[in-house]
Each structure stands twice: as C-alpha cells, then as structure tokens.
Amino acid sequence: MRYSTRFSDAVHILAYIAVFSDTDSVTSDILAASIETNPTNVRKIMGLLRQHGLIRTVNGRPKPTLSRPVEDITLYDVFTSVQGDTRLIEVDEHTNPRCIIGANIQQALEKEYARLQEAAENEMRHVTLADILRSISSSAVNADPDDKELVKAFL
Numbered sequence: 001m002r003y004s005t006r007f008s009d010a011v012h013i014l015a016y017i018a019v020f021s022d023t024d025s026v027t028s029d030i031l032a033a034s035i036e037t038n039p040t041n042v043r044k045i046m047g048l049l050r051q052h053g054l055i056r057t058v059n060g061r062p063k064p065t066l067s068r069p070v071e072d073i074t075l076y077d078v079f080t081s082v083q084g085d086t087r088l089i090e091v092d093e094h095t096n097p098r099c100i101i102g103a104n105i106q107q108a109l110e111k112e113y114a115r116l117q118e119a120a121e122n123e124m125r126h127v128t129l130a131d132i133l134r135s136i137s138s139s140a141v142n143a144d145p146d147d148k149e150l151v152k153a154f155l
Helices: 006-020 028-035 039-051 075-083 100-124 129-139 145-154
Strands: 055-058 061-066
Touching (some): 006 039, 006 061, 006 075, 006 129, 039 055, 039 075
Antiparallel strands (some): 055 061
C-alpha cells in the first residue's frame, strides 16, 4: 500500500516559506530539494495552498508568503487544503460477501473509522504551524548554524 505524503510536504513547504521568506528567493526548485521531490509536485501543492488562502504568490516571482501568521495556520487547515475530504483511514470495500467477516467488516469499521477521523481532525485543529516550527527549532539536527538562527529568530 502506498501512502500519500502530500500533507507532510505541504507542512514542510509552509514551514520553509515561514522561515526563509525574507531571503533572496524561495523557488519550487529549492523547496523540491528540501523535500526531495520534484518541482512540479511542489507547484501543485503550492497551488492548493494558494487556492485555500494559506499562501500568496505572484506569477514569475519566487517569493511566496504566508497569508496569515503561523499561530493561525493549523494542521487541519493544511490537511483540508491538500487532501480535501480524503479520510485518514479507509475501509477495504473488496471483501468476500459470502464470509461472515467479509460481509460485515465494512459496516463495523465505518462507525469506528468515522470516530477516529473526527478525533484526528479535532487534534489537528489544535496544532499550529508555530508549534511545528518550535519543534523544528528545539530538535534541529544537521542544520546550518545560520539556518538554525533563522528558525529561532522567526519564533
């Protein structure tokens, strides 16, 4: 099974923009190198973040900015921006209908998965981009000392 990293990549992009927005440029190439993905993927994610009002960009200018303070951007905002109404956990609908478990597992799991989804979304509403940046700052490893100072100065 393949898992999507779009949510994680979107938080990464927002954190990078927050910290490095006052530098010379924040390009999709630079972001892609930090995430270890391709620039097209970064541009797609940034397009979703822009559509949902989390960043501002100007065509032809490599200087995206956050649309609101890091304290006002929650993981829930980011998740819904890039994942839409995708659920965190999905029920396998391809089970054997002639088996007592296979015929009834979807219904049994739907209720529980809905409860877990709601709990996860509620938790995401309480974690901000500022929280993520504080965590990065306190646990920064393998970082350029100047970059560490940028993160600390930002907070």
